[in-house]
Every structure is written in C-alpha cells, then in structure tokens.
Amino acid sequence: MTRHPIYSLEFFSGIPESILTSIASDSQLRTAVRNQQVITKGSLGDELFFLIKGRLQVIDVTEDGRELCIYIINEGEYFGELAVIDGGSRSTSVVSIGDAELMVMSRHTALQLIYSHPILAERLMKKLAYLVRLSSQNRAMLSIQNPYQRICTVLTTLIRTLPGNLKIIELPPQQSLAGMTNCSRETVSRAIGQLLNAGIAEKDRKTLIVREPERLQHIVQGKITTE
Amino acid sequence: MTRHPIYSLEFFSGIPESILTSIASDSQLRTAVRNQQVITKGSLGDELFFLIKGRLQVIDVTEDGRELCIYIINEGEYFGELAVIDGGSRSTSVVSIGDAELMVMSRHTALQLIYSHPILAERLMKKLAYLVRLSSQNRAMLSIQNPYQRICTVLTTLIRTLPGNLKIIELPPQQSLAGMTNCSRETVSRAIGQLLNAGIAEKDRKTLIVREPERLQHIVQGKITTE
Numbered sequence: 209m210t211r212h213p214i215y216s217l218e219f220f221s222g223i224p225e226s227i228l229t230s231i232a233s234d235s236q237l238r239t240a241v242r243n244q245q246v247i248t249k250g251s252l253g254d255e256l257f258f259l260i261k262g263r264l265q266v267i268d269v270t271e272d273g274r275e276l277c278i279y280i281i282n283e284g285e286y287f288g289e290l291a292v293i294d295g296g297s298r299s300t301s302v303v304s305i306g307d308a309e310l311m312v313m314s315r316h317t318a319l320q321l322i323y324s325h326p327i328l329a330e331r332l333m334k335k336l337a338y339l340v341r342l343s344s345q346n347r348a349m350l351s352i353q354n355p356y357q358r359i360c361t362v363l364t365t366l367i368r369t370l371p372g373n374l375k376i377i378e379l380p381p382q383q384s385l386a387g388m389t390n391c392s393r394e395t396v397s398r399a400i401g402q403l404l405n406a407g408i409a410e411k412d413r414k415t416l417i418v419r420e421p422e423r424l425q426h427i428v429q430g431k432i433t434t435e
Numbered sequence: 436m437t438r439h440p441i442y443s444l445e446f447f448s449g450i451p452e453s454i455l456t457s458i459a460s461d462s463q464l465r466t467a468v469r470n471q472q473v474i475t476k477g478s479l480g481d482e483l484f485f486l487i488k489g490r491l492q493v494i495d496v497t498e499d500g501r502e503l504c505i506y507i508i509n510e511g512e513y514f515g516e517l518a519v520i521d522g523g524s525r526s527t528s529v530v531s532i533g534d535a536e537l538m539v540m541s542r543h544t545a546l547q548l549i550y551s552h553p554i555l556a557e558r559l560m561k562k563l564a565y566l567v568r569l570s571s572q573n574r575a576m577l578s579i580q581n582p583y584q585r586i587c588t589v590l591t592t593l594i595r596t597l598p599g600n601l602k603i604i605e606l607p608p609q610q611s612l613a614g615m616t617n618c619s620r621e622t623v624s625r626a627i628g629q630l631l632n633a634g635i636a637e638k639d640r641k642t643l644i645v646r647e648p649e650r651l652q653h654i655v656q657g658k659i660t661t662e
Contacts (some may be wrong), residue, residue: 246508262464268571268575274578274580276574276628289564290564290567290568291486292563293560293564293569294561294565297569297580299568299571300571301527318456323553323557326550326556329550329553329556329560330550331564332560333520333556333559333560334520334521336560336566336567337516337517337520337521337523337563338521339567340517340526340566340567340570341517341523341526343567343570343571343574344526344527344570345497346570346574347503347505347570347573347574348495349510351501351503399463406487410555414567418642434480
C-alpha cells in the first residue's frame with residue numbers, strides 16, 4: 209500500500225502522525241493535465257492546495273488581457289492560502305505546466321490546523337513574507353531597462369543547488385519567462401542562447417546547468433554590459 | 436497623566452490590559468520629522484513599528500534609482516513586520532510625510548506576543564495576505580496604458596468612508612502619486628484637475644471629497660474615455 213502523500217509534505221513536518229492521518233482522510237487527492245486551470249483568478253475559493261507531483265505556474269491577467277507568469281510552484285509546495293486566510297477571491301490563476309497531482313484541503317480544516325499549531329502559523333507567515341518580498345523584487349526587476357538583464361535576474365531566482373554544489377535551473381516554458389520579464393519569447397530564447405555561447409550555462413533538455421554563477425550574477429548587477 | 440498609546444492600537448484589541456502594560460514598558464516611543472527616513476531599504480532591522488501620529492510613505496527604490504511610493508501608512512497601523520517574521524533585511528524604505536510619533540517594539544517581544552496569542556497571528560496573516568493582494572493589484576494597475584486611468588485606480592484604493600457615507604481621499608503628495616502610478620507630477624495634477632472640473636470630486640485643502648464615486652469607478656473600468 210502506498211503511503212499517503214501528506215506524510216512527506218514539509219509543511220507538516222513535526223505535526224503528530226495521528227493528526228496527519230485524520231487530515232489525510234478529510235482531504236481529497238486530484239489530478240490535473242497540461243494547461244489545466246487549477247485556480248481561476250477572481251473566483252471564490254475555499255480550499256488550500258498542496259502540489260504532490262508536477263509543476264504549476266501562477267498567472268496574473270493584466271488589465272489589457274496579457275498573461276503574466278509570476279512564479280512557478282514546485283513539488284511539495286502549497287498554494288491558495290490568501291483566500292483561505294482572508295476569505296477573499298482568488299488573486300491569481302494557477303495553471304498546470306504538465307500532468308500534476310494535488311492534495312486539496314477545505315478552508316475550515318486548514319484554518320483549524322493553522323491556529324491550533326503555532327509552528328504552522330509561523331511557516332505560513334514566513335511564506336507570506338516571502339511572497340511580499342518576491343513581489344517587491346519583481347517590481348524592481350521589471351524596472352530594469354535592459355531585457356537581457358531582466359531575464360538573467362529571473363533566472364537567478366530559479367537557481368537550485370543540488371548535492372555536490374551543482375547549480376541548476378529547471379527552465380519554465382519560454383512563454384512563461386517572456387511573461388515574467390515582460391519581453392518577447394524571441395528575446396528569452398536569444399538571452400539563453402547567449403548564456404550557452406558564453407559558457408555561463410549548459411543546457412540538458414529543459415534544465416540549465418549553471419557553470420559560472422558569479423558571471424550570471426555580474427550580468428544581473430549590470431557589471432557586464434550586453435546587447 | 437496621558438494614557439500610553441498602546442491601549443488605543445487596534446492590533447492589540449482583545450489582549451488583556453496587564454499584558455499590554457508590560458509590553459508598553461518594553462517599548463520605545465520615538466518621533467520623526469518631515470522627510471525623515473524611519474526604515475532604510477536593505478538595512479537589517481529587528482523592530483516592529485506602530486504609527487501613533489502622522490502619515491508615512493512606503494518607498495521602493497528601483498534599479499535605475501527612481502523612488503516609487505508603494506503605499507501610505509496611516510495612524511494606528513503597524514509596519515516593519517517582514518523583517519520581524521523572517522529575520523531578513525528591510526524590503527522597502529519608510530519615510531515620514533510630516534511630523535510623526537511612533538511606538539517601537541523589539542523583534543523578540545513582537546514574536547513572543549504573536550506566537551502566544553493566535554488572534555495576533557491571525558491579524559498579522561490577514562495583513563500579509565492584504566499586502567500580497569495589494570502588490571498584485573499594483574501590478575495590474577501599472578499594466579494599464581492610460582495614465583489618467585492609472586491615477587484614478589490608485590485614488591479609488593485610497594477612498595475612506597466617513598460616518599454619513601461621505602467618501603473622502605486624503606491626498607498623498609503629488610510626487611508620491613506620480614511615483615505610485617509611474618507618471619509625471621504634471622499628469623497627476625492634470626488628472627485631479629479633471630476630476631474637479633467634471634464635478635466627480637471637490638477639494639478641501641489636501642482632502643478630495645468624492646461626490647460621484649460611481650463615475651470615478653467607471654473611469655477605473657475604462658467605461659469613460661479620457662484624454
């Protein structure tokens with residue numbers, strides 16, 4: 209028998225197994241396919257989501273109808289917490305990049321859990337603080353005039369360090385990177401090409417292996433002038 | 436003897452007076468003058484601030500050196516919570532618009548309070564959720580092409596309803612409105628002039644009295660075409 213995914217979610221680490229078992233039976237497991245909308249901006253929502261498998265993009269629709277990908281949700285992360293906390297409508301849409309598996313918890317269960325376990329309240333607060341910081345960085349990034357520098361800034365935020373100090377970036381779709389940085393898909397493609405040509409990164413399918421993170425950082429800081 | 440300002444702060448409503456008395460003696464009262472920087476972006480900070488008197492502006496400095504006013508802090512509100520929650524550096528600067536009085540609490544005291552009173556954790560979470568929503572609205576606002584529509588959108592978010600259903604806007608400095616909406620001070624001045632000419636609002640010193648909130652809403656929604 210496969211173990212319920214709730215036991216491997218970092219958000220719940222430290223919570224007694226008996227409590228997790230009872231939450232697990234209260235929660236639903238769902239799947240999503242490529243491009244499926246998991247959350248629709250503006251709708252009323254009263255569920256907290258945990259991403260068990262796959263990758264999702266958080267999308268905002270601008271007033272003039274463009275879709276901006278704001279950030280990527282990775283395996284093990286949760287989302288949908290704003291509406292759970294304040295009972296308001298969904299502030300952004302969430303779309304599945306490929307196939308995905310989700311665990312879904314009712315607002316009632318989620319709030320009860322959070323307010324009875326200070327460690328969960330603390331984790332949630334830290335995540336919200338992170339989101340506020342992210343949007344503030346995002347504002348600063350979008351104010352950079354040079355699109356190549358904007359793209360490198362976003363790529364830097366996506367770096368993950370693997371054991372052995374290998375730094376990789378799981379590339380979001382180019383269309384998403386274009387949306388995040390407010391430039392065209394062609395510019396994104398050219399910027400990545402330049403990083404490869406300069407030997408700053410290597411590409412392995414959809415992953416960038418960052419060979420020279422410091423040079424990437426220099427581009428972000430505007431120390432290296434580019435196109 | 437004047438009562439300590441802590442007893443009138445909404446954030447602490449419901450917290451036993453004996454606890455407030457002990458926090459009050461642990462906290463400092465400070466003053467700030469016009470244009471004084473209360474928090475500096477990028478600095479390390481371990482204090483939570485409560486604005487007792489005055490008005491402050493939250494300012495972000497963009498990569499190319501422009502100052503963007505993001506929002507206004509009004510009497511009775513608190514700020515500086517991000518660094519208190521996650522121990523990181525200050526994400527924005529805070530500058531006093533005029534003379535101001537502040538109550539300042541150490542990070543240690545603030546965290547102890549928050550984690551031992553779920554109602555405070557809940558209030559803080561709701562505020563953080565509000566900040567995330569605000570930045571998301573901000574992104575949507577900045578994507579509007581027409582500057583007049585952007586200015587009206589920001590003005591709408593500043594409306595306060597007084598007893599008797601009177602709707603007013605305490606105008607931030609024009610330079611701040613210009614920063615918030617990414618347009619020139621002249622454009623802000625012209626936009627406000629148009630609202631007065633059209634009878635949508637009246638001006639009383641630094642306060643706009645909104646006579647026709649629905650027409651203002653129509654401009655925000657792009658239903659009325661303007662310059």
